[in-house]
Amino acid sequence: MEHIKEGLSVLSEIVSYIGVVILMYGFAKGLIQLVKTETTLKRKDDFFKATQNVRSKIGLYILLALDFLIAADIIDSVIHRNIDELTKLGIVIVIRIAIGYFLGKEITEIHSSAEKEQTNV
Numbered sequence: 001m002e003h004i005k006e007g008l009s010v011l012s013e014i015v016s017y018i019g020v021v022i023l024m025y026g027f028a029k030g031l032i033q034l035v036k037t038e039t040t041l042k043r044k045d046d047f048f049k050a051t052q053n054v055r056s057k058i059g060l061y062i063l064l065a066l067d068f069l070i071a072a073d074i075i076d077s078v079i080h081r082n083i084d085e086l087t088k089l090g091i092v093i094v095i096r097i098a099i100g101y102f103l104g105k106e107i108t109e110i111h112s113s114a115e116k117e118q119t120n121v
Contacts, residue, residue: 005079012075019068026061030054049117052110059107066100 037050070093077089 008075008079012072012079015068015075016072019065019072022061022068023065026058026065030058030061033057049114052114056107056110059103059110063100063103063107066096066103070096070100 033054041047073089073093
């Protein structure tokens with residue numbers, strides 16, 4: 001039984017690290033795109049659209065990273081079975097799910113407003 005707990009603990013850490021790597025990659029990619037946008041676009045309207053595009057892309061990476069971090073928390077809940085740890089993990093999972101939900105909603109709104117602008121052009 002101890003070997004299974006150790007294996008799950010290692011798996012949880014790996015899944016957490018994957019989530020963090022996805023998050024860092026998304027931020028780095030977004031930062032590079034934002035710098036390119038800053039240096040190339042002159043009109044404010046174009047800059048706003050490009051910035052919204054960058055925000056939505058970063059948001060997608062955040063959502064993907066959150067999925068990995070939630071999965072790691074669920075694996076942790078199998079390992080740590082005392083009520084204090086489960087309560088803490090439950091709170092963290094609820095917070096992450098709420099962040100994911102509202103972030104997903106914001107990304108959807110950004111995409112729908114961008115689609116509306118494209119059809120109006």
